[in-house]
Amino acid sequence: MCGIAGLFLKDRTLEGDLGALLAGMLAPLSDRGPDSTGFAVYGEGLDGTLKLTLRGPRTLDADALLKRLGEAAGGPVVHRCHDTHLVVAIPADREAAVRQVLHGFPEVAVVGAGRRMELFKEVGRPDDVSRRFGLARMSGTHAIGHTRMATESAVTTDGAHPFTTGDDQCLVHNGSLSNHNAVRRELIREGLSFQTENDSEVAAGFITAQLRGGRSLEQAMEASLGALDGFYTFVIGTEQGFGVLRDPIACKPAVMAETERWVAFGTEYRALVDLPGIDDARVWEPAPARVYRWELH
């Protein structure tokens, strides 16, 4: 099972509604994946600034952490608190120093990093997790989300999607990979590191390695058709947009819809029914083994 939702806005006037629209897409996917929920939102980005999404226990002394981060960042860090997650904006050239400070807080995990990407995930049903993080108030150009029914690894926050293995890159997965251990070993040899034993994180890492090697998102996704064995529908977020790929057998369901204002992906059509203008949208099932992508120009 599992459910995926993705929304890419062509009409900038909808950007303020992005989070609310994604929350509305994730909620009906609850019965496909009630174990955990996560989403990545591509919001505002400033050149020279890196956003880190951090996760810590409720007992975390955020003020103490922010004070230490400010010292490393060379000034007070702009931050926003979303339930168990904290988004901090730091000068990109201070990343190493900030990460060094974070090593001193082992209870704090870096959930995601990027110029524009903010990433949130927790155990729980989508309506609950969306509400706790305040998804409906978030804005941006595109976002992807996932509701998980755990199969390959435990129901934990670390096992929740999206998985990110590079700045502004993330991946959500519906399916199960069979050769992820072998691919993980290869990617580790190439210098990537992984946080979990999860198969989907390997797919994210594979895409990251391809992009680092200079390939386009389209080429990276095409390469994954040959390298990754198993069944999957992937939605992959980058700073500029997102891509969709289904395995050649098309084991997992997928629906896409497009209007002049947006492009949307849903595991089921039910996820799309509240999008503005859906009744006049072009609705279709993405073909197996074909790369679809939408990017900002």
Place this chain on the structure above:
Amino acid sequence: MGEVDLARSSVRELNAALHRLGKDTNATQWRVRNPRGQHSVAVGLEVPVTVEIDGHVGYYCAGMNKDATVIVNGNAGQGVAENMMSGKVWVKGDASQAAGATGCGGLLVIDGNASARCGISMKGIDIVVKGDVGHLSAFMAQAGNLVVLGDAGEALGDSIYEARLFVRGTAHGLGADCIEKPMEDRHKAELRRLLDAAGLGGEVDAGQFRRYGSARRLYHFHIDHAGSY
């Protein structure tokens, strides 16, 4: 005309109302609004009524249908008309995977495309797809007819038994034990009957189709292969 708005009623309530109808009911025309991709709309009907659904439906719409006519003014999700026994199901948009799966009888018409595994394990149903069908369509198809006006995806008719496949466009590869067979007059007549039933009388020339079926090498036991078991 009976009208059910699925924005106000549940699918269970709709189906229960349709299941309560007797064979001699005079409530023969039903309209369903706002399906919003919900699953199992109008499943298990057993009486000759017509149910017209305005919008896209989710999985298994009109599954197990017997005698009823179900019309979807939109797309259908996976397994539309799954295990249909008789009657007619007409999807005016596209159908997702496994359309008409295991169907035993009746007619399924899809105006758009059908995705992978259309007619998988069909057992007597007739399926007419006006667009393309995806890969592995008619996999292990046992009986009935699959008519495709467009193209068929890879591995058409893999491990097929005695179903007949008619494709007007290109078949992008045949599955194990599926071969092209000669199109005789009796096949053209049968195809003509199916095209007419799908409302394509006069529009489509039965002579433009190729016929595919079983080579019957796979499902018969061959004594020469006894050592393989």
